[in-house]
Amino acid sequence: MGRAPCCDKANVKRGPWSPEEDSKLKSYIEQHGTxxxxxxxxxxxxxxxxxKSCRLRWLNYLRPNIKHGxxxxxxxxxxxxxxxxxxSRWSIIAAQLPGRTDNDIKNYWNTRLxxxxxxxxxxEHQAAARRSAAGLKQQEIIKRGLIISSSNSMVNPVAADSQSPYWPELPVLQVPSIPNYSSPNQEVAVPSFNDHASIRKLLIKLGGRFHSDHHDNVVQPNIQDVYSSNADIQLPVDQFPSSTHQIYHEESAANMLxxxxxxxxxxxxxxxxAQINHFNNTDHAGDGAALHMFQGGQSSNYLLTEELKDIVYNINPEKLDGLEFLYSEDIMIMMNDSSISSTTSTNTSYGDRSTIGWGGDQMQLVYPTSVAASGSDYHQxxxxxxxxQDQCANFNGLSSYPGAGVQ
DNA sequence: AAAGGACCCAACCGCGCATCG
DNA sequence: CCGATGCGCGGTTGGGTCCTT
Incomplete structure (x- = not known):
């Protein structure tokens, strides 16, 4: 049985908005708010x-300072x-692009980018193959972020990168930066997509494959596998759990350990x-530590470093600013100032990623099960x-973390 | 010039989560 | 603790417009 509709569909107008409707909605909201x-x-x-239609019309079209195209x-x-x-967290992406709406960016991405x-x-793959075969000089590789003129690359694309014969060596582009929300006077670089690995990741996300991957020391999950949406994960072979599915879905502490x-x-x-510690020592997340570490059923140390960037650089700033930490004898739960909503929102924003935190002598993982938390019961x-504690001791650097033991 | 395919984007839809009583 | 309700999000669709043949 589906849920009840949000309105009486028989008695509401649908389809394109008329100028009169726009004008009514706009003037009302400008005078009275929503x-x-x-x-x-x-x-x-x-x-x-x-x-819902009114909300969408306002947010995507009528509200001030909207840019289109x-x-x-x-x-x-x-x-x-x-x-x-x-x-595809379009709302988060849109938050970094003033005047752009998530819908606009989503459309732009899906239809053009x-x-x-x-x-x-x-x-380029075809051209590189031709050039390679003919021994021709490599030129025009990347433009508009991906394809720009290369001045330093005269390399045979196959020889240039043993990890993927598809990719010639890429020149370095200027990386865009966004404000560092925790330290407003500084800017931080957005994780770049102009390097080989990032472009590779992006193309895998888009459905590409790199059949040569098994030749290097990286496991690249087949995108047809169970967690097809997490195809960007790369994990060193020697650290790849024997069964990630089992580990993360049986929800057993024994398995986790x-x-x-x-x-x-x-x-x-x-x-x-050390990287984790670095971020926590630089007050990105308040006097405590909380890292989104896992994504879906797959996780890896490799991903962890990327997740740190997500949290520190890309998360909605309000969510970060509101965070504080509660401690008890044996647990630490990340909370915001007035309720648990920020914590759960953070989890929401990142799908089924989880939170890892530590404080006192212990380390705790909080992670959502397949059944979402509901109501006000965070632990539900x-x-x-x-x-x-003895397990914590295995974590290099934990004991030196300044928040450890401080309540 | 006409037909039809491709493209684009505003709007809709369903779902997950937060809030409230 | 639970159900009802509203909000926000990402995925999808429908139809108008553009392009190609």
């Missing part, structure tokens, strides 16, 4: 429209970079852990895993 209730709004102003190269680059980093990138990829768990792998990975549908 009143906090979109559903009731159309009745108030005598519009025979569904409340004419995406700049900088915007293209930013969209691509963010897409690599966080996928994606095709442009894939088209370039195919074209097993030697096959990436948690255990993390413990043996000082460099990665969640599983917690408390890592005992």
């Amino acid at each position: 009143g906090g209730n979109w559903i009731a709004l159309p009745q108030k102003i005598g519009l025979k429209r569904c409340g 004419g995406f700049s190269e900088e915007e293209d680059n930013l969209i691509c970079s963010l897409y690599i980093s966080i996928g 994606k095709k442009k990138l894939l088209g370039k990829h195919r074209k 097993s030697s096959a768990s990436p948690i255990a792998a993390l413990a043996s990975s000082p460099d990665l852990f 549908g969640m599983q917690r895993m408390i890592m005992p």
Whole structure:
């Protein structure tokens, strides 16, 4: 049985908005605001429209300072970079592009940008193969973020990169930057998509494959596998859990602590852990630590570093700013100032990623199960895993984390 | 000039989550 | 603790416009 419709579909107008309707909606909202209730709004102003339709019309078209069309190269680059980093979280991407709506960006991506990138990829692949065969000089490789004129690359594309014969060596582009929300006086670079690995990731996301991957020391999950939406994950072979599905869906602390768990792998990975510590030492997330670590059923240390970037650079700033941490004897739960909504919103924004945090002597994982948390019960549908102190000791750098033990 | 395919984008739809009582 | 309701999001669709043959 489906849910009840949000309005009486028989008695509401659908389809394109007339100038009169636009004018009514616009003038009302400009004078009175939305009143906090979109559903009731159309009745108030005598519009025979569904409340959701009014909301959409306002947000995507009528509200002030909306830009339509004419995406700049900088915007293209930013969209691509963010897409690599966080996928199709259009609202988050839109938040980085003033005047753009999520709908606009989504349409632009689906109708133009994606095709442009894939088209370039195919074209360049074919051209590179031809040039390679003929021993010709490499030229025009990337433009509009992906294809720009290369001044330093005269390399045979196959020889240039042993990881993928498809990709010639890429010149370095200027990376766009966005404000650092935790330190407003600084700017941070958006994860770039102008390097080989990022473009590769992007194209995999778009459905491309790199059949040579098994020749290097990287596991590239087949995109036809169970978690097809997470095809960007790369994981060093020697740290790849034997069964990620089992580990993350049986929700067993024992499994999480097993030697096959990436948690255990993390413990043996000082460099990665140092990165975590670095971010937490630089007040990106307040006096505590919270990292989104897992995505769906697959996780990896490789992904972890990317997830850090997501959290620090790309997350909605309000969500970060509101975070604070509560401690108890054995757990630490990330919360915002007034309710748990920020925490759960953060999880919401990142789909089924999870939260990892530590404080005191222990480490805790909070992660949503397949049943979403509902109501105000944060722990409902969640599983917690408390890592005992001796396990924490395995985490290189944990003991030096300044928040450890501080309540 | 006409037909039909391709493209584009505003709008719709359903779902997950937050809030409230 | 639970159900009802509203909001926001991402995916999809329908139809207008453009392009190609």
